[in-house]
Amino acid sequence: MMSLQKGSGILKGKECMSHTVIVAGGTCDLSEYEDILKDAYLIGADRGALCLAESGYDIDVSVGDFDSVTKEELEKIYEASKEVEKLYAEKDDTDLEHAVKRAISTTARTVYILGATGTRLDQTLSAIYLLKTLYDAGREAYICDKNNRIRIVKGHTRLYKSSYRYVSLIPYGDSGTVASLRGFKYSGKHIALEKSSSLGISNEIVGESAEISCSDHLFVFESND
Structure with missing residues (x-):
């Protein structure tokens, strides 16, 4: 691989910022x-x-094999x-996974990933599982698109009512997880959630916030139709 860098003093300063945004090559309107x-x-x-470049942003680091751009676009x-x-x-890794590794190398504790969803479902699923890599590195991470915000949680989490109507919970591990839900339209204690079941799909927050307590990792999808 080849790395070209300019303005290294500025780069080190920005690596201390509070959050990182990764923009991948999927569907994304940066506005x-x-x-x-x-x-x-x-x-x-x-x-x-x-x-990012065509939207007028100064990019701290660009990574990839750039096989999806022309010579002029690469310039x-x-x-x-x-x-x-x-x-x-x-x-052995995707361009997005390499970008995630670069995000982990900074001090920013929150990471937003844009453009990770699109027509390639295999790429989308791979991107969602990268949230576990960021979680294990101590990062609070979100995949965002026009209709969805996705994160991974474990233990106790409070969600606040937002512009997203639906909340769906899907276990990360093959063995599933046991979750207790409070403040949702469908709440309960010690609910067994499994990958092979749609039990956790399309819940809703009924008040200003809701709580999730789970024994293992859960993907949380906040979505609109």
């Missing part, structure tokens, strides 16, 4: 996320870097980036 893109440490993953990425890490096309 919807100006609030979290502002003052963030920005990582562009492959074509996601082009999306735009270089011009907008403080650092470009060009990866081999044949490798």
